[in-house]
Amino acid sequence: MSRRINLSDSKGRNAEVVFKSVQKQPLVKTVTAEGKPTQTARVLKATVENSYESLLKLHGNDDAIAQALISADPELNINLAGMLVNETSKVYINTDLKPVFKIHKTEAVHLPDGSLKEERTPKETIANILADFPIKPVGKYLPKNEVYSKLVFSKKYQISHVNGLTFDFLLEIAKDLHDQQALMMLAGGEKSNEPLVFQDGGKTYRAFLEGRIKDNGYVLLMHLSNLELKGLG
Numbered sequence: 001m002s003r004r005i006n007l008s009d010s011k012g013r014n015a016e017v018v019f020k021s022v023q024k025q026p027l028v029k030t031v032t033a034e035g036k037p038t039q040t041a042r043v044l045k046a047t048v049e050n051s052y053e054s055l056l057k058l059h060g061n062d063d064a065i066a067q068a069l070i071s072a073d074p075e076l077n078i079n080l081a082g083m084l085v086n087e088t089s090k091v092y093i094n095t096d097l098k099p100v101f102k103i104h105k106t107e108a109v110h111l112p113d114g115s116l117k118e119e120r121t122p123k124e125t126i127a128n129i130l131a132d133f134p135i136k137p138v139g140k141y142l143p144k145n146e147v148y149s150k151l152v153f154s155k156k157y158q159i160s161h162v163n164g165l166t167f168d169f170l171l172e173i174a175k176d177l178h179d180q181q182a183l184m185m186l187a188g189g190e191k192s193n194e195p196l197v198f199q200d201g202g203k204t205y206r207a208f209l210e211g212r213i214k215d216n217g218y219v220l221l222m223h224l225s226n227l228e229l230k231g232l233g
Contacts, residue, residue, distance in 0.1 A: 003129075004019075042088075057097075128194060142182055144210070156223050183209060186209055204226065
């Protein structure tokens with residue numbers, strides 16, 4: 001599903017264009033014995049009453065759970081297991097596995113060696129990809145090898161045009177990056193110094209724009225990172 005982003009180029013021109021996840025086509029396809037294509041489906045495995053945590057509270061220890069599994073099937077609800085699940089919602093639960101309606105969120109900050117640096121209240125984030133101030137390329141050209149050796153990319157989106165004018169707009173951006181064989185960082189906010197936030201309350205990402213050209217076509221990719229490779233020494 002495509003979403004919109006207010007993107008600017010290095011000349012200060014901006015336009016609303018669309019972006020979507022890049023889906024790789026699988027190299028191996030699964031079929032039935034008759035050669036018909038298969039598809040994935042989300043099914044219910046167990047309810048909270050059948051979970052390990054619930055069984056541990058009920059029986060007290062792993063040995064008792066093992067004995068219960070031998071004598072019965074407490075991990076399985078035959079009336080619900082295997083049902084197709086269409087929509088889900090996140091629910092927070094307490095140590096008694098009961099839903100809670102008031103929570104206090106904390107954010108753990110770790111050092112490069114994995115040790116805990118601090119716990120703090122998470123910062124409230126507001127989506128800025130469609131804000132009044134467009135997302136802009138900032139800084140200098142970054143050689144691809146340099147970026148790939150320093151950052152871990154967690155997501156990748158393809159930016160596409162919505163009409164002829166935005167085709168020319170994005171083609172020019174992609175050509176510039178392709179000719180330089182480099183990436184450029186994207187930033188938001190009035191001062192163009194904020195990381196990208198794609199939804200209210202969502203994570204912040206550093207974004208890098210990559211362009212590729214072939215014949216009369218282009219590919220414009222937005223790489224996202226919220227991790228950085230650091231040495232322990």
